[in-house]
Amino acid sequence: MNKYRGIGLDRGVRMKRIGVFPLLEKPKAVKLAVKIIGLLQDAGFMVVLQQRSADCLGMAEMGLSDEELRSQLDYGVVLGGDGALLSLARRLYPREVPIFGINLGHLGFLTEVEAKDLELAVKKLQAGEFVLEDRIMVSAEVTRSGKQRAYLVGLNDIVLTKGMFARMVRMELLIDQFFTGLVSADGLIISTPTGSTAYSLSAGGPIIAPQLSALALTPICAHSLFNRPLVVGSNSVIEIKFTTPPHEVLLTADGQDSVALEADDGIKIYTAPYKTKFIRFKEQSFYHILREKVKQGRL
Numbered sequence: 001m002n003k004y005r006g007i008g009l010d011r012g013v014r015m016k017r018i019g020v021f022p023l024l025e026k027p028k029a030v031k032l033a034v035k036i037i038g039l040l041q042d043a044g045f046m047v048v049l050q051q052r053s054a055d056c057l058g059m060a061e062m063g064l065s066d067e068e069l070r071s072q073l074d075y076g077v078v079l080g081g082d083g084a085l086l087s088l089a090r091r092l093y094p095r096e097v098p099i100f101g102i103n104l105g106h107l108g109f110l111t112e113v114e115a116k117d118l119e120l121a122v123k124k125l126q127a128g129e130f131v132l133e134d135r136i137m138v139s140a141e142v143t144r145s146g147k148q149r150a151y152l153v154g155l156n157d158i159v160l161t162k163g164m165f166a167r168m169v170r171m172e173l174l175i176d177q178f179f180t181g182l183v184s185a186d187g188l189i190i191s192t193p194t195g196s197t198a199y200s201l202s203a204g205g206p207i208i209a210p211q212l213s214a215l216a217l218t219p220i221c222a223h224s225l226f227n228r229p230l231v232v233g234s235n236s237v238i239e240i241k242f243t244t245p246p247h248e249v250l251l252t253a254d255g256q257d258s259v260a261l262e263a264d265d266g267i268k269i270y271t272a273p274y275k276t277k278f279i280r281f282k283e284q285s286f287y288h289i290l291r292e293k294v295k296q297g298r299l
Contacts, residue, residue, distance in 0.1 A: 023080030156195030161187030163248025
């Protein structure tokens with residue numbers, strides 16, 4: 001994990017542009033968005049919004065397209081839970097815009113700022129009193145008939161999974177072009193260290209400290225005693241080939257973006273070339289959060 005000290009605002013420096021991304025389905029997020037926009041403007045930031053959010057908040061003049069947001073932002077803040085932060089990380093890829101989350105739900109691994117600490121977080125952002133924490137992402141390429149059919153990127157994971165009524169998936173697994181084995185399972189999870197405490201963990205995968213650069217391969221309900229989770233280095237390229245025609249099989253990024261797969265599709269999964277950068281205002285150990293989640297029975 002690389003850390004960098006933030007740079008505070010200075011009168012001689014260009015006004016920093018920050019995007020505010022509220023989870024519009026949560027009334028509390030919408031209400032807090034109005035508050036944090038005011039705090040950020042008072043602190044000297046230029047605030048921008050997704051066009052949909054701007055229209056919802058009655059601030060249409062602040063609205064920008066996704067492409068404009070990606071190219072112009074200095075920082076991003078999301079109001080919601082870990083899922084909303086995952087979505088923002090993918091939306092801003094590959095710009096590596098530093099982001100942080102205001103937690104409106106249960107204790108999360110990613111959203112560290114509580115609603116009651118909004119003012120303090122804005123003051124620290126203004127003063128540059130924060131560090132940046134790098135998190136690797138995972139990419140997937142799907143080729144069909146020699147052409148790229150889809151490209152997915154996730155902060156948590158890439159998951160190959162069968163549909164509700166489909167049979168198990170039989171596939172050949174290659175790592176760095178070397179045949180690794182045959183997998184017969186309901187699916188396969190390729191997770192980053194960030195995602196190792198999510199779906200992968202529930203399928204029996206290992207917990208990986210977030211500062212490590214590695215990917216975990218975890219079968220879902222493997223139909224063999226010998227299909228076990230496997231951790232590979234971040235430079236490895238994982239290839240998947242179907243040994244029997246799949247039926248209703250999807251490839252999904254962070255459980256949110258997906259593409260349907262066909263029998264002859266080529267699938268390559270590897271560490272994404274760009275990272276997500278989290279803004280951290282306080283030193284909080286990953287192991288402390290892990291312990292708290294265990295105490296709450298949420299792992």
